[in-house]
Amino acid sequence: MVRGLGASASSTARPGRWRRLAGAALLVLLAGGCATLPPNAGQDPRDPWEKVNRNVFEFNEGFDEAILKPAAELWLQLPAGLRECFSNAFFNLRGPSIAINNTLQGKPEAAVSDVGRFVVNTIWGLGGCFDPASDLGLERHEEDFGQTLGVWGFEPGPFLVIPFLGPSNVRDAVGILGVEPFLDLNFYIDEPALEYSIFALRIVNARAELLQTGRLIDAAALDRYSFIRDAFLQRRRSLIYDGNPPREIDPEDILDEPAPAAVPAARPPAATPPRPAEPGK
């Protein structure tokens, strides 16, 4: 899921359609009424826009139930080998973006490996259908411009649910809508019909890969919204630190001593530990 609304900003040839779509979405959002809000909605400092977010989330869930999930289930009917070929090829389109982002994050070895991966898989992997690079030890990296901003020290900002695209935050939204579309090879396919078809299939394929996770969340989550939000925020933080984020100590976790009666109800505003601008390697 790389573009989407970003297309409205990046393309002058077809703004009308996108505007109509956005208008329709807004209408559905308004008509859809309100998501049920928990009493503490908006109190989480990471999610001040929770009320709006929950409504967009509801809308996305409806869109998913009606269109995306059925399409993904249909996609799953394809033979596994063919799906893997598509999946690899779609990932390969992100190759240059990953290499560029690793460069911007000051990881030249990773970037060189990414370039190698892209070349090997594009040529010997027949356009990325196969993944001989992994057999050569050039492993997949997962990078995008949102992460690069994080590495540069930008804070994530408030949590944000983007219509159709799903969970994000202000920093990642800048990356995914403002920068990633231009780094993704999908954008440079000249034939519009092909460009959009590939883009749509990528989304369907990505959704298909999440079907099992979706079932797990159905069972495990008491509140899908906060489950998905918290998982997203944790996962993004982990990605920025390439899987090794420093431990965040929650003052509430200091458990063993019973709370003294005289403790003021208000928690100190500095409850969130200071985040280093430069993550560990």
Next chain:
Amino acid sequence: MLLSLLRSHLPGLKLVRLWTAAITLAATGVALAQAATAPDAMVRDLTVEVLDTIRADKSIAGGDIGRVQKLVDEKILPYVDFQKMTQLAVGRGWRSASPEQRAALTREFRTLLVRTYSGALAQVKDHQVQMRPYRAQPGDTDVLVRTAVVPSRGEPITLDYRLEKQDAGWKIYDVNVLGVWLVENYKSQFAGEISAGGIDGLIKTLTERNRQLAEAKKA
């Protein structure tokens, strides 16, 4: 001359040899004990055993969740501290909870986790466990063990554990899947439930969810 020197030192030599033997023995013993209780080795052995059992058991591949749940009960639960897990997830509300409420929370949360975990475990086919770099000092009582579960095709799934040293040995109290800590991921959900219906509201929601899942399984 040489002989007499040797003879005069013989008792000493014997003593030295005895000491060496004793120290060697003690050192081996310590090493063995450490190997048996080192948290990373514990996690590795546990995972290998569970994965092997799943691979060998045809009924699990056939989708028998009951079998997986039994496996989890027997092999994994003895090494998990659910009370601490629940306490951390409930956070501030735990202090005001009565002993009965705490017990109910722990029981229902455990049921929910075992059920969802078993569901995920039932999907495992040909995965292998891979240990990732482990950094801990000998005296640490709270450690992070990092692993990855690698399928024969596709990307590895990182799976990390936090363990605490207790009187009964090392106990797992948090699990991380692909960068997401389990306890952390339940904190806001629990806080939301508590803000809506108090501790009892949370217990009710958990119980209700477990009942639904049990019924869905039967159907």
